[in-house]
Amino acid sequence: MPIQALRDLVRDEMNAVDAVILEQMRSDVPLIPLLGQYIVQGGGKRLRPLLLVAMARMLGYRGERDLALAAVVEFIHTATLLHDDVVDESNLRRGRDTANAVWGNQASVLVGDFLFSRAFEMMVGDGDIRVLQILSTASRTLAEGEVLQLAKTGDLETTEEDYNEVIRCKTAALFDGAARVGAVVAGVDSAIEEAAAAFGSHIGYAFQLVDDALDCVASAAEMGKSPGDDIRDGKMTLPVIHALQYMDAVAVDRLGEIMTKETPSDEDVHWALSAVESCGGVAYTLARAGGYVDLALEALVQLPPSPIRDQLEEVARFTLTRRS
Amino acid sequence: MPIQALRDLVRDEMNAVDAVILEQMRSDVPLIPLLGQYIVQGGGKRLRPLLLVAMARMLGYRGERDLALAAVVEFIHTATLLHDDVVDESNLRRGRDTANAVWGNQASVLVGDFLFSRAFEMMVGDGDIRVLQILSTASRTLAEGEVLQLAKTGDLETTEEDYNEVIRCKTAALFDGAARVGAVVAGVDSAIEEAAAAFGSHIGYAFQLVDDALDCVASAAEMGKSPGDDIRDGKMTLPVIHALQYMDAVAVDRLGEIMTKETPSDEDVHWALSAVESCGGVAYTLARAGGYVDLALEALVQLPPSPIRDQLEEVARFTLTRRS
Numbered sequence: 001m002p003i004q005a006l007r008d009l010v011r012d013e014m015n016a017v018d019a020v021i022l023e024q025m026r027s028d029v030p031l032i033p034l035l036g037q038y039i040v041q042g043g044g045k046r047l048r049p050l051l052l053v054a055m056a057r058m059l060g061y062r063g064e065r066d067l068a069l070a071a072v073v074e075f076i077h078t079a080t081l082l083h084d085d086v087v088d089e090s091n092l093r094r095g096r097d098t099a100n101a102v103w104g105n106q107a108s109v110l111v112g113d114f115l116f117s118r119a120f121e122m123m124v125g126d127g128d129i130r131v132l133q134i135l136s137t138a139s140r141t142l143a144e145g146e147v148l149q150l151a152k153t154g155d156l157e158t159t160e161e162d163y164n165e166v167i168r169c170k171t172a173a174l175f176d177g178a179a180r181v182g183a184v185v186a187g188v189d190s191a192i193e194e195a196a197a198a199f200g201s202h203i204g205y206a207f208q209l210v211d212d213a214l215d216c217v218a219s220a221a222e223m224g225k226s227p228g229d230d231i232r233d234g235k236m237t238l239p240v241i242h243a244l245q246y247m248d249a250v251a252v253d254r255l256g257e258i259m260t261k262e263t264p265s266d267e268d269v270h271w272a273l274s275a276v277e278s279c280g281g282v283a284y285t286l287a288r289a290g291g292y293v294d295l296a297l298e299a300l301v302q303l304p305p306s307p308i309r310d311q312l313e314e315v316a317r318f319t320l321t322r323r324s
Numbered sequence: 325m326p327i328q329a330l331r332d333l334v335r336d337e338m339n340a341v342d343a344v345i346l347e348q349m350r351s352d353v354p355l356i357p358l359l360g361q362y363i364v365q366g367g368g369k370r371l372r373p374l375l376l377v378a379m380a381r382m383l384g385y386r387g388e389r390d391l392a393l394a395a396v397v398e399f400i401h402t403a404t405l406l407h408d409d410v411v412d413e414s415n416l417r418r419g420r421d422t423a424n425a426v427w428g429n430q431a432s433v434l435v436g437d438f439l440f441s442r443a444f445e446m447m448v449g450d451g452d453i454r455v456l457q458i459l460s461t462a463s464r465t466l467a468e469g470e471v472l473q474l475a476k477t478g479d480l481e482t483t484e485e486d487y488n489e490v491i492r493c494k495t496a497a498l499f500d501g502a503a504r505v506g507a508v509v510a511g512v513d514s515a516i517e518e519a520a521a522a523f524g525s526h527i528g529y530a531f532q533l534v535d536d537a538l539d540c541v542a543s544a545a546e547m548g549k550s551p552g553d554d555i556r557d558g559k560m561t562l563p564v565i566h567a568l569q570y571m572d573a574v575a576v577d578r579l580g581e582i583m584t585k586e587t588p589s590d591e592d593v594h595w596a597l598s599a600v601e602s603c604g605g606v607a608y609t610l611a612r613a614g615g616y617v618d619l620a621l622e623a624l625v626q627l628p629p630s631p632i633r634d635q636l637e638e639v640a641r642f643t644l645t646r647r648s
Contacts, residue, residue, distance in 0.1 A: 027468055027471075029468050029471045029472045029475060031474070031475045032468065032471055079437075080437075083433050086429075087433055087434065105410075106474055107471070109410060109411055109433055110407065110411060110467060110470045110474055113403075113404075113407060113467040114464065116467075117460065117463040117467050120444050120456075120460040120463065121463075123460075124453065124456045124457050124460045129453075132444075132448040132456070136444040136448045139441040139445075140438065140444075140445050142441070143437040143438035143441050144351055144353050144438060146434045147355055147356055147431070147434045147435060148352075148353045150431060150434055151353060151354070151355045
């Protein structure tokens with residue numbers, strides 16, 4: 001697996017990042033490390049910290065700043081997951097009970113706030129105002145993306161442009177920030193920094209597009225969650241937005257009804273998934289993801305060649321073929 | 325009213341803070357300013373920004389940094405209120421529907437995240453690493469206090485020491501931070517900074533103690549919320565903790581049952597309020613608040629005399645007699 005191979009190239013660093021994560025989750029309030037560890041150790045891919053560390057090391061950095069900053073981006077991401085699961089009323093993530101299913105929504109909201117504020121405290125500890133600018137703006141953008149997604153829930157008028165803005169904010173911005181911070185700690189010039197950030201951003205877009213496509217096809221076992229979750233939540237993802245343009249009026253009405261229902265039946269969701277796929281929603285979304293992978297590869301070749309760069313290329317290509 | 329009189333002394337500055345708040349709440353996502361303005365303009369006292377600005381001006385600051393930083397502390401506080409109301413399942417705050425009652429829990433969680441991350445972005449814009457240290461630590465401490473309070477919900481073994489730790493984290497830390505930042509922007513020496521921070525911290529303790537006492541006596545009309553809210557939420561506040569020590573076993577059992585019930589009846593809550601008050605819980609809590617006001621006044625006299633200092637003294641004394 002390309003992600004595992006990339007991780008192997010920076011294995012010591014990623015082990016050190018895990019140690020920082022555990023260390024920084026300590027608190028006199030026992031519920032915080034308990035819940036925090038549950039979600040951080042819940043089988044996530046650690047893509048954002050991996051991207052930050054890989055970029056920093058590839059660009060020649062040999063210090064320790066990237067380790068703490070990688071933990072920072074994982075904390076920001078984890079805080080968002082905790083709040084997302086509350087917002088979506090999810091009970092399952094990556095095949096396990098969500099934190100809110102185990103400890104309740106209240107704990108998830110508040111421990112998310114802790115992780116988010118701890119992340120800022122750690123960044124301040126690093127002390128680089130450029131890094132603080134990049135990651136505070138990425139965090140604010142992420143929050144805007146989440147609110148925008150919520151505002152568009154069940155809104156059949158949502159356009160592909162709206163969707164692009166949602167995923168730019170909620171996903172691409174933090175991938176961009178992670179890669180850029182890796183470049184900043186390595187002290188590279190601005191052309192290299194921009195290429196690194198562009199790689200991160202485009203990989204972020206591709207990753208989210210594939211995620212949204214998979215939610216319309218994959219089996220529960222493969223995804224670690226039920227396919228059709230986005231449809232159940234009324235989320236206007238690209239497969240749905242695209243498919244709506246190719247459906248007849250009767251099908252549009254039925255899909256619209258399902259997307260705005262409080263709790264659609266399994267039969268409803270199954271029909272919706274078939275309709276979205278047969279109208280080309282999944283294929284179109286994967287094609288769009290492919291476009292972003294191409295852009296990511298174009299950015300990557302502007303960076304100096306190295307074994308890590310080769311593996312980042314593999315990871316980018318793998319985005320399109322992954323099934324979970 | 326002493327708080328109004330203090331505000332009048334820094335009226336232009338506080339108007340400028342309001343303008344910054346509105347400006348910084350702008351977003352391309354319309355739900356953000358909509359919900360943000362609803363809660364920020366919801367009749368709050370703006371105590372934290374007022375404390376920051378008054379301290380800065382009293383200590384001779386004449387620039388504009390305090391205005392943005394005052395908006396920052398109000399954003400952090402407002403984000404916490406939004407999340408608190410979700411956690412407490414509140415429908416009423418200061419006599420109005422809560423934001424979550426109007427827009428739903430999901431919007432409150434996510435707009436809270438936006439305000440919190442915007443606050444950090446603004447602090448980074450100010451660019452002073454000392455200020456970033458103070459307020460990032462205050463925010464993390466605040467989150468820890470909220471989680472600790474949640475962990476102690478309905479726990480009859482909660483001690484006065486536990487309670488002190490909860491209010492130190494969830495209230496005193498941000499008052500401390502606000503006053504300290506006022507001193508830092510004014511560029512005073514460390515003795516003055518510590519006195520300013522001590523004033524803020526002690527006022528914060530006193531304020532929270534009085535709040536918790538009022539929740540056991542005040543009428544809904546005076547408080548803008550129903551008295552007994554904390555008992556309904558199973559929150560182990562000092563009036564309850566203290567009263568439990570002076571109740572007979574039968575009353576302890578009944579109060580314990582009420583504190584852990586999902587939805588206690590109005591009769592339950594009425595009985596609990598009477599029991600807590602008649603066992604001296606309210607009087608003891610107000611006496612403890614008086615002790616913190618004394619400490620605040622001791623800190624205040626270490627600061628240079630001025631009309632603002634006189635008015636801060638009035639505000640401190642008023643903490644004990646306020647009824648809302």
